[in-house]
Amino acid sequence: MSRATIYYGTSKLISKVHSDELVTESDAALLDLLTTPQWQGKLKFSRRDAALDPLMLAAASASSRTTRNHYQHDFFPGTAAESTERVKRAVEQTTQSQERKRMAYVSRQGPRRLRLQNQNLVGGKENDSPLSPDLLKSAENLPPSVSRKHQSPSITPANPQPATEVTSLAVQSLPPAIEVKCMARTRIPTPHGPVFLHLYHNNRDSKEHLAIVVDPAQYTDNSSLLAPPIRSRSLDAVWSDDETDMDRIIRGAYIGKLSATSQHPSRPSHQPSIMTNTIPSPLVRIHSECFTGETVGSMRCDCGEQLDEAIRLISRPISLPDDASSPRTMLGRGAVIYLKQEGRGIGLLSKIRAYNLQDLGHDTVTANLMLGHQADERGYEIAAAILRDLGLSSELGEGVRLLTNNPDKVQALEKEGLRVVERVPMVPRSWRHRSNSKAGAGDAELDAGKVADVTMIMGEAVRGEDLDKYLRTKILRMGHLLPLYLADSAS
Numbered sequence: 001m002s003r004a005t006i007y008y009g010t011s012k013l014i015s016k017v018h019s020d021e022l023v024t025e026s027d028a029a030l031l032d033l034l035t036t037p038q039w040q041g042k043l044k045f046s047r048r049d050a051a052l053d054p055l056m057l058a059a060a061s062a063s064s065r066t067t068r069n070h071y072q073h074d075f076f077p078g079t080a081a082e083s084t085e086r087v088k089r090a091v092e093q094t095t096q097s098q099e100r101k102r103m104a105y106v107s108r109q110g111p112r113r114l115r116l117q118n119q120n121l122v123g124g125k126e127n128d129s130p131l132s133p134d135l136l137k138s139a140e141n142l143p144p145s146v147s148r149k150h151q152s153p154s155i156t157p158a159n160p161q162p163a164t165e166v167t168s169l170a171v172q173s174l175p176p177a178i179e180v181k182c183m184a185r186t187r188i189p190t191p192h193g194p195v196f197l198h199l200y201h202n203n204r205d206s207k208e209h210l211a212i213v214v215d216p217a218q219y220t221d222n223s224s225l226l227a228p229p230i231r232s233r234s235l236d237a238v239w240s241d242d243e244t245d246m247d248r249i250i251r252g253a254y255i256g257k258l259s260a261t262s263q264h265p266s267r268p269s270h271q272p273s274i275m276t277n278t279i280p281s282p283l284v285r286i287h288s289e290c291f292t293g294e295t296v297g298s299m300r301c302d303c304g305e306q307l308d309e310a311i312r313l314i315s316r317p318i319s320l321p322d323d324a325s326s327p328r329t330m331l332g333r334g335a336v337i338y339l340k341q342e343g344r345g346i347g348l349l350s351k352i353r354a355y356n357l358q359d360l361g362h363d364t365v366t367a368n369l370m371l372g373h374q375a376d377e378r379g380y381e382i383a384a385a386i387l388r389d390l391g392l393s394s395e396l397g398e399g400v401r402l403l404t405n406n407p408d409k410v411q412a413l414e415k416e417g418l419r420v421v422e423r424v425p426m427v428p429r430s431w432r433h434r435s436n437s438k439a440g441a442g443d444a445e446l447d448a449g450k451v452a453d454v455t456m457i458m459g460e461a462v463r464g465e466d467l468d469k470y471l472r473t474k475i476l477r478m479g480h481l482l483p484l485y486l487a488d489s490a491s
């Protein structure tokens, strides 16, 4: 009997077994033939109980109904019982060893800050961090954020000891000076106009914080612009001797509008641009990540709307003081510093749990406390460092107009040496309608419905009972500077 006949016969036989068809005498003869020990020698086929049975593989590929589970089936009298047992044992052993492997698995990659540190120490090609090894080393001893008021003991696969010992060591050592580096920048067209997204690394945590810069000087090299460009010093710096112009352009260190025909790498800026008094300071918002509000469109909070509103407000033309010799307005200018501090720094997991506690009747502050967190665990040192890198620190004559209702943010920036020349309130859109009807001081664009057409995240203002409760708690328990009578008008 030829090899082809055996393959064909076997696959037919298997499909008959599957469909409960009658097995003929010739099928039975084939079975006998296949299961006799002599076959092993004659055709160099191993028997059914071999780990990889060529006949079974041929049959499996010929029959679409054969799955890997069928290898354990009792197709071949005489050998099946033993073979099935053997296969079962092999499967059990494999599963056990896989489980053992999975349980013993430890990431070979390690945290990014460790990798950065190693790269710095070896000084390899990929060493594109400006952070000195010493600083990185001291950062290594620190808890995730020194500014965090709460340190809960945590056990991770890489660190089976509770974090308390690490924390006490860290408290003794002084935190390193914060260093940030803009790793890449790109233009993002938005409904409010173009913005430039800057991605930052830092020596304090392993998160990728962002700056969303709105600045006409970013996309035009027109030197007649009234205000100095908001440019990242670390991005425009030369990172290595062998860096090409194209390397610089790809990481975003270019000036003007980038296109196939316009490619102008930027040069390091040594001279800080000094602001004149006549130009209003840039409008800045420090915004903390809120996955639920910004991505899912949750109406438990106004975070998504605030992010959208901040970019809208910063992009609006700015009125200039009256002067016959100069234009009356200039293009909007400023930045949103987007910090990865989900859930006021407690992280998404805890925030989700906190929402369930809030559904049980607790407010946003109590829910955090019940989970062992502080009401607010955020820090703003990294935000201040990013603002300094963008040339928005007071040393350069620039103060900032800060878009916030949160007094903590104003204090934190001032503590970091930044000058907050004005706090610009962020009144929730739904409240502004109330404000308009109550006090006659609404936003003309909002009232005309223009804003609803250009929101990035939501069609219109966020509103609802959950939101009112949340905002009222922020006013009453967190000292947020919003007019309470507007919250009350919701009840």
Ligand SMILES: Nc1nc2c(ncn2[C@@H]2O[C@H](COP(=O)(O)OP(=O)(O)OP(=O)(O)O)[C@@H](O)[C@H]2O)c(=O)[nH]1
Pocket (backbone or CB within 6 Å): 286, 287, 288, 289, 290, 291, 300, 301, 303, 306, 341, 342, 343, 344, 345, 346, 351, 354, 355, 364, 368, 403, 404, 405, 406, 409, 426, 470, 480
């Ligand atoms: N723990 C917790 N965090 C929340 C809740 N709702 C929103 N957040 C988080 O609160 C933070 C809101 O931060 P921001 O928008 O920067 O501002 P803020 O402190 O409210 O101050 P403003 O500048 O006035 O908006 C984000 O990190 C959200 O994820 C909540 O119910 N519980």
